[in-house]
């Protein structure tokens with residue numbers, strides 16, 4: 001999906017909500033465990049109930065990998081379902097990959113071509129040649145970890161080299177790479193106060209912002225400091241939406257939570273045009 005198509009969806013749905021499918025067998029309603037594929041059954045219900053309010057779904061691959069072969073099957077079924085039923089939705093494989101070039105090329109092939117996600121999250125730590133194979137793939141997006149939402153972000157990402165924080169160096173350097181127009185960046189909602197400076201470095205890039213809801217980040221602050229002229233935000237919520245209820249009407253309740261966020265986003269978007 002092109003950035004332009006994503007932007008059109010954002011304006012059409014008045015939403016820049018990304019719903020995280022962090023599907024955990026220990027948290028889904030127990031009656032689903034008797035289904036042939038409980039993870040997929042849960043995801044399908046969540047997607048069908050919430051897609052009006054969201055423009056993107058982020059599948060955190062860890063939750064599926066942890067279940068072995070069955071988890072990979074559920075992951076494949078979920079992305080196939082999204083691509084077939086909701087092709088207008090932007091899909092993110094939150095896999096946080098990156099390795100020497102030939103290995104990265106295999107990760108890129110797996111997530112962006114075989115599984116046909118629109119994007120994949122990539123750790124920048126191994127440098128240019130570890131990211132290039134992802135960027136080489138046309139009409140796909142590489143979402144680089146910049147300033148993450150966790151406490152450990154302060155261990156390395158904010159360390160200064162030549163007076164500049166490492167995460168800023170990552171952003172600045174990555175802008176010089178070939179096909180850098182295919183880059184997006186992860187910035188945690190818990191670090192919203194840094195967003196204004198990040199926006200100055202990358203005024204037009206999309207930011208994937210996890211950390212609202214369960215991690216305590218504020219949507220209002222993210223918009224205040226991080227919204228660009230072309231929106232440029234995908235704000236993710238996983239647990240806050242998908243586990244809003246453990247009862248049989250969990251999908252309905254997830255939809256209600258998603259709608260609350262969508263309405264807040266619509267209000268923020270209306271400020272852009274004032």
Ligand SMILES: O=c1ccn([C@@H]2O[C@H](COP(=O)(O)O)[C@@H](O)[C@H]2O)c(=O)[nH]1
Pocket residue numbers: 020022060094147148149150186187188210211212213214215236237238239240
């Ligand atoms: O900096 C980061 C990068 C990735 N994540 C991921 O986003 C979701 C957040 O889930 P919530 O339940 O809404 O807290 C999850 O998949 C993380 O692995 C992040 O939180 N921070």
